[in-house]
Amino acid sequence: MNKDLIQKVLKFRNERNWEQFHNPKDLAISLSLEASELLENFQWKTNEEAIEENSENIKDELADVLIYSILLAEKLDLNIEDIIENKLEKNSQKYSVEKAFNSKKKYTDL
CATH class of the missing domain: 1.10.287.1080 (MazG-like)
Incomplete structure (x- = not known):
């Protein structure tokens, strides 16, 4: 930021x-x-x-x-940049491109 x-x-x-x-x-x-x-x-x-x-x-x-x-x-x-980057990393684990692409489902439903 x-x-x-x-x-x-x-x-x-x-x-x-x-x-x-x-x-x-x-x-x-x-x-x-x-x-x-x-x-x-x-x-x-x-x-x-x-x-x-x-x-x-x-x-x-x-x-x-x-x-x-x-x-x-x-x-x-x-640090705003650090917490956003950390959250993006967590989200990338929950929402892999392969599973989440073009889907609005929650990660628990993928």
């Missing part, structure tokens, strides 16, 4: 003295709430309708989800 972007997020937080409110529990709750707000854009709509009608709001809510993810990773002293 771009280190400059992470630093911008942290600078924004620090300039407002918000770190005092950012414990892992509350950041995880905020992340979930923002993900729910992202989902609201798609409720009762087709993909096409949601994107056409709510494109800007979808971008804003997705940005909030990503920002809270950055803040939570920072608070837990986790």
Whole structure:
């Protein structure tokens, strides 16, 4: 992940003295709430309708989800690149190309 972007997020937080409110529990709750707000854009709509009608709001809510993810990773002293690469490796074991290609099944059903 771009280190400059992470630093911008942290600078924004620090300039407002918000770190005092950012414990892992509350950041995880905020992340979930923002993900729910992202989902609201798609409720009762087709993909096409949601994107056409709510494109800007979808971008804003997705940005909030990503920002809270950055803040939570920072608070837990986790390297975003490392944890993503680790998860991709785990997923590659669960979802081998041979078994998972062109399938939407969960790895336990492959």
